[in-house]
Amino acid sequence: MAKEAQKEKSMILQKEMVEGLFNQLATAKEDGKKVCYTFIPGNLSELIRTFDMLPVYPEINALQSAMRKKSGGYIKEAEKNAHSEDVCTYVKCDVGMMMKGNIGPTGQKIPEPDVLLLSYTGCFTFLKWFETLKREYPNAKVIMVHTPYQENAEITPEMTQYMVKQLKEEVIPQMEEVSGIKFDEEKLKAHLRLSKEAEDWITKIFDTTKHKPSPIDAYFAGVYYIGPINIGFRGTEQAVEYYKELYSEIQDRIKNGLGPITPEGEMKEEKYRLVVEGPPNWTSFREFWKIFYDMGAVIVASSYTKVGGVYDMGWRHDANRPLESLAEYCMNCYTNMNIPQRIDLLSKCIEDYDADGYVTNSIKSCNSFSAGQLGMMREIEDRLEVPVGFIESDLVDPRYFSYSNIKNRLESYFQMLAQRKSMEKETV
Amino acid sequence: MKELNELIIECKELAFDLNFSRAKEWKKNNPAGVVVGYMPIYFPREILHAAGALPVGIFGGGDRKQIIKGDAYYQSYICHIPRSIIELALDKHTEHFDGYIFPSICDVIRNLSGTFKQQKIGKFVKYMDFPQNFLPEIGGVFYQQEMQHVLEYVKSINGKEVTSDDLNHSIELYNKNRKLIDFIYEIRQEYPWRLGIDDVYHIIRAGTVIPVEEHNEILEQVCAHIQNDIGEPQDKIKVVISGAFCEQPAIGLIRAIEEAGCYVVDDDYMLGSRMILGDIDSNTENPLEAIANSYIKQSQYSSSIYDVHNPKENRLANIVNMRGADGVIFASASFCDPSLLDAPIFQNAFDRMGIRYIAFQFSENINQFKVIKEQVGAFSDSIKLWEDEPVTVE
Numbered sequence: 132m133a134k135e136a137q138k139e140k141s142m143i144l145q146k147e148m149v150e151g152l153f154n155q156l157a158t159a160k161e162d163g164k165k166v167c168y169t170f171i172p173g174n175l176s177e178l179i180r181t182f183d184m185l186p187v188y189p190e191i192n193a194l195q196s197a198m199r200k201k202s203g204g205y206i207k208e209a210e211k212n213a214h215s216e217d218v219c220t221y222v223k224c225d226v227g228m229m230m231k232g233n234i235g236p237t238g239q240k241i242p243e244p245d246v247l248l249l250s251y252t253g254c255f256t257f258l259k260w261f262e263t264l265k266r267e268y269p270n271a272k273v274i275m276v277h278t279p280y281q282e283n284a285e286i287t288p289e290m291t292q293y294m295v296k297q298l299k300e301e302v303i304p305q306m307e308e309v310s311g312i313k314f315d316e317e318k319l320k321a322h323l324r325l326s327k328e329a330e331d332w333i334t335k336i337f338d339t340t341k342h343k344p345s346p347i348d349a350y351f352a353g354v355y356y357i358g359p360i361n362i363g364f365r366g367t368e369q370a371v372e373y374y375k376e377l378y379s380e381i382q383d384r385i386k387n388g389l390g391p392i393t394p395e396g397e398m399k400e401e402k403y404r405l406v407v408e409g410p411p412n413w414t415s416f417r418e419f420w421k422i423f424y425d426m427g428a429v430i431v432a433s434s435y436t437k438v439g440g441v442y443d444m445g446w447r448h449d450a451n452r453p454l455e456s457l458a459e460y461c462m463n464c465y466t467n468m469n470i471p472q473r474i475d476l477l478s479k480c481i482e483d484y485d486a487d488g489y490v491t492n493s494i495k496s497c498n499s500f501s502a503g504q505l506g507m508m509r510e511i512e513d514r515l516e517v518p519v520g521f522i523e524s525d526l527v528d529p530r531y532f533s534y535s536n537i538k539n540r541l542e543s544y545f546q547m548l549a550q551r552k553s554m555e556k557e558t559v
Numbered sequence: 560m561k562e563l564n565e566l567i568i569e570c571k572e573l574a575f576d577l578n579f580s581r582a583k584e585w586k587k588n589n590p591a592g593v594v595v596g597y598m599p600i601y602f603p604r605e606i607l608h609a610a611g612a613l614p615v616g617i618f619g620g621g622d623r624k625q626i627i628k629g630d631a632y633y634q635s636y637i638c639h640i641p642r643s644i645i646e647l648a649l650d651k652h653t654e655h656f657d658g659y660i661f662p663s664i665c666d667v668i669r670n671l672s673g674t675f676k677q678q679k680i681g682k683f684v685k686y687m688d689f690p691q692n693f694l695p696e697i698g699g700v701f702y703q704q705e706m707q708h709v710l711e712y713v714k715s716i717n718g719k720e721v722t723s724d725d726l727n728h729s730i731e732l733y734n735k736n737r738k739l740i741d742f743i744y745e746i747r748q749e750y751p752w753r754l755g756i757d758d759v760y761h762i763i764r765a766g767t768v769i770p771v772e773e774h775n776e777i778l779e780q781v782c783a784h785i786q787n788d789i790g791e792p793q794d795k796i797k798v799v800i801s802g803a804f805c806e807q808p809a810i811g812l813i814r815a816i817e818e819a820g821c822y823v824v825d826d827d828y829m830l831g832s833r834m835i836l837g838d839i840d841s842n843t844e845n846p847l848e849a850i851a852n853s854y855i856k857q858s859q860y861s862s863s864i865y866d867v868h869n870p871k872e873n874r875l876a877n878i879v880n881m882r883g884a885d886g887v888i889f890a891s892a893s894f895c896d897p898s899l900l901d902a903p904i905f906q907n908a909f910d911r912m913g914i915r916y917i918a919f920q921f922s923e924n925i926n927q928f929k930v931i932k933e934q935v936g937a938f939s940d941s942i943k944l945w946e947d948e949p950v951t952v953e
């Protein structure tokens with residue numbers, strides 16, 4: 132493997148987008164821009180843009196802090212202030228960062244929110260998180276959008292209507308009030324059209340893992356690919372341009388029969404194709420990834436890349452039904468799907484992408500993902516007779532990433548996969 | 560009228576009957592009856608009662624159910640209650656239940672509903688999404704639709720069409736039930752020695768597994784008894800317990816807090832039975848709307864209800880004042896996100912307000928609590944003996 136990471140044009144585009152956003156945030160107050168804190172699952176990017184606000188995603192700050200090895204200190208800071216050891220570490224990392232001056236990933240200060248837009252989807256912790264933030268930022272307006280859960284594996288017209296009413300009667304008037312900008316439906320529709328375009332591209336991109344070898348890693352690289360669509364660029368030309376570029380780069384890789392790019396260059400041999408359930412660990416992201424690519428394992432699909440929206444089942448934002456489609460979008464994020472739906476979706480991934488195995492990375496402090504994962508794993512194992520693996524770590528708390536433990540478990544798992552493969556060969 | 564002791568013994572048996580025998584018997588006598596289990600915290604039992612169903616609270620196996628299968632479903636860093644609930648279901652303790660309701664309180668209970676669906680346990684499994692929008696015309700309407708959904712499930716089993724009269728009648732019964740429970744707390748506020756908190760707990764919990772009519776009879780008798788000057792006052796401080804609204808502490812722990820020197824004058828152990836404050840309109844053409852509005856406008860604070868317009872710390876502080884309590888004990892189930900995430904909010908506010916507190920964590924299956932007892936004892940002593948010394952919190 133080559134030792135140098137290769138910088139593709141798409142990577143540069145993404146870097147520019149992210150830096151641009153943080154630069155804008157740094158001068159938001161001087162520029163008279165309103166700042167809206169919100170969460171990734173169920174994010175109403177298009178609406179935020181319609182009111183010319185700048186988004187801040189506390190989860191992104193947390194994961195960036197982890198990648199910069201700062202989360203451990205932030206978490207301790209929060210724990211000194213009565214936050215329990217056992218709750219979502221994103222929250223504690225964010226609170227700790229705030230207590231330490233709210234310096235964001237680019238070293239610039241993140242401005243205080245004018246709006247806390249809680250379109251909370253798929254996780255109760257979001258609710259508690261914003262209750263905490265509201266007490267820190269008493270002047271911010273809190274706008275709550277309740278996203279009903281797909282408890283019966285469906286989105287009913289009542290559920291959509293409930294959300295549309297909230298958008299119409301609560302969210303939009305309050306956004307107008309804070310921003311001083313009148314709601315412009317045409318502007319929203321224009322953003323929604325661009326969202327759909329980006330969603331078409333990202334679906335095609337994640338579908339390229341059908342190729343053998345897979346040209347991308349849909350988890351470790353996938354988390355970068357979902358960046359623009361999830362952190363406020365959905366609904367922009369920039370996002371469409373980024374995804375087009377990324378797609379064409381991937382097409383080149385397919386033409387040349389190349390596997391995924393890793394931090395150490397190209398992966399030379401694809402030995403195992405896996406589907407992964409659960410978020411990654413961010414504090415030791417590189418080491419974590421390396422365990423996989425060193426073994427020739429490529430992730431062909433992951434549930435984590437669907438937290439900000441599930442597009443592979445055909446759903447898209449729709450400019451002809453602007454508010455309805457925002458509502459459906461929120462309800463259609465991965466952790467807002469019930470356990471049987473999650474099982475079906477992951478089983479479909481295993482089949483569609485011809486995966487050899489299924490691995491759960493169970494996150495200690497994320498009940499939204501983790502509660503129910505063991506049952507899901509058993510069901511998938513029974514249904515598809517696919518070897519399943521189970522590891523545990525945490526999102527941003529370095530205390531819960533045990534390299535040797537994870538490596539040992541994965542090595543045994545890969546041995547099992549190898550045996551299975553050789554048995555299959557013999558049978559053939 | 561039965562003796563108080565007799566009533567307490569009866570309630571003790573009912574409260575921890577993990578075979579839910581009273582529900583079994585009820586079903587035998589009501590062949591068209593539907594038994595519906597509901598998880599914590601709150602469910603509007605009125606609608607089930609009106610639909611000819613018996614609502615039965617499932618509050619986990621506590622320290623009385625050994626977990627064998629449940630651990631294969633839940634990682635060690637998830638609270639204990641989902642594993643004991645699944646264990647009860649897989650071991651057929653609830654095989655006479657027709658349906659299960661999982662109120663929206665946290666991601667664990669929510670995902671447990673999916674596991675029940677996956678395992679095809681019961682004739683129906685409903686995750687009940689309570690509104691987090693508190694406008695009657697938006698959140699209230701959604702809530703009514705959720706209740707309607709439950710009624711349709713029950714109707715698909717017993718064919719019963721629920722009328723407004725049915726609902727109004729059930730609302731009245733539960734209004735009475737809450738009033739009687741409130742009366743017990745009012746008496747205990749002044750005379751907590753008349754009935755131990757463990758007895759109160761048994762009496763209220765028993766009400767979650769038997770028909771409301773029977774529970775009202777028990778409560779009436781208990782209320783009559785505790786109006787008499789019974790028991791001996793002891794030198795104890797008064798505290799409010801907060802945070803134990805879902806997974807329940809072992810009864811020994813509930814008792815230990817009083818033994819260690821703290822009269823518990825309010826708590827959220829069985830919050831669901833006391834969730835609605837005051838009466839629900841029982842004389843209305845649209846009873847579902849009345850139930851929805853009661854939840855929106857007159858429910859107790861809870862870690863599962865977005866509180867931004869009505870901060871929970873102020874509400875708990877009001878309870879402390881109203882009850883004349885000396886302090887608060889925050890008791891959270893281990894790994895309980897809603898309770899633990901609320902802790903800093905409460906504790907920072909109470910530091911400012913000068914309300915004393917201690918905090919500890921428990922697990923339903925642990926019945927060793929020497930350390931907690933010592934902590935509670937020290938808390939009580941510090942308030943009794945050194946009024947001015949601040950209490951340090953672990």
Ligand code: SF4
Pocket residue numbers: 190219220221222253254255256257466496497498499500526
């Ligand atoms: S609990 Fe999980 S889904 Fe919820 S905020 Fe934390 S990391 Fe995100």
Ligand code: SF4
Pocket residue numbers: 638639640641664665666667668805806892894895896897898
């Ligand atoms: S104890 Fe807490 S985390 Fe566990 S199910 Fe109950 S509310 Fe949820």
